[in-house]
Amino acid sequence: MSQENIGISIHQSVKMIEQAGREIDSLSELIQREIENSISSDLPNLCKVVESWSENLSERNDDYGWVLTDYAFSLGLGQIRKGTPTTARWLGIQISLAGDGMCSEVVKNEQPLVHINLWDHPVSFDEEIYMGPELESTDVQLIDNVLFDWTSEEKFWQDKVWTYSLFLTSLNTIEDIRKKIVQPVTELMKGASPEQAGLTEIEGVVRYNKIVENHYDVA
Numbered sequence: 001m002s003q004e005n006i007g008i009s010i011h012q013s014v015k016m017i018e019q020a021g022r023e024i025d026s027l028s029e030l031i032q033r034e035i036e037n038s039i040s041s042d043l044p045n046l047c048k049v050v051e052s053w054s055e056n057l058s059e060r061n062d063d064y065g066w067v068l069t070d071y072a073f074s075l076g077l078g079q080i081r082k083g084t085p086t087t088a089r090w091l092g093i094q095i096s097l098a099g100d101g102m103c104s105e106v107v108k109n110e111q112p113l114v115h116i117n118l119w120d121h122p123v124s125f126d127e128e129i130y131m132g133p134e135l136e137s138t139d140v141q142l143i144d145n146v147l148f149d150w151t152s153e154e155k156f157w158q159d160k161v162w163t164y165s166l167f168l169t170s171l172n173t174i175e176d177i178r179k180k181i182v183q184p185v186t187e188l189m190k191g192a193s194p195e196q197a198g199l200t201e202i203e204g205v206v207r208y209n210k211i212v213e214n215h216y217d218v219a
Helices: 003-042 174-189
Strands: 047-051 057-061 068-079 089-096 113-119 141-143 147-149 162-167 208-212 215-218
Touching: 003 047, 003 068, 003 089, 003 174, 113 174, 162 174
Parallel strands: none
Antiparallel strands: 047 068, 057 068, 068 089, 089 113, 113 162, 141 147, 147 162, 208 215
């Protein structure tokens, strides 16, 4: 390959990364808006926002610091009750484009993932609190191959800890965001099972299969 062609290839690669970044920003804004709208319209008697997305942003770059590999934002939710509200759970969205947020030494997935979490902590790459196909905890149930549930015996959203995942490329329109994120999250927070929430029928939902201890294949 000539020096000119190498230069063109580098330029095109950078432009592709820039375009991907713009699309991720746009997707993130749409997800945040749609989730907040759903909480106010569909869950007004169940929970309320007590920490904004902007208070809980986290990102991670590649080892050289050149490329953003992961981006996450979490919304703090509190119970509806008198007094000063406190955060009971964080609804987190983690977008992983490379690295152990989407693959591991055992799991050779090459498709970017979007993890949707209801956790007792916001997603934080600095604190190493994030989702990936390799789990540290063994105290988890994989329900219908689509939902990781660390609190399967609990009934109420403020006591639950769960995650499901989507292939990033399955989110192309506002309707995709509503059908694959907003609606399932709303139903899960109301106490629905993954099947009742429609997770098992979603096009683009990640179906996990345990292959070795703490490692789950992505399909």
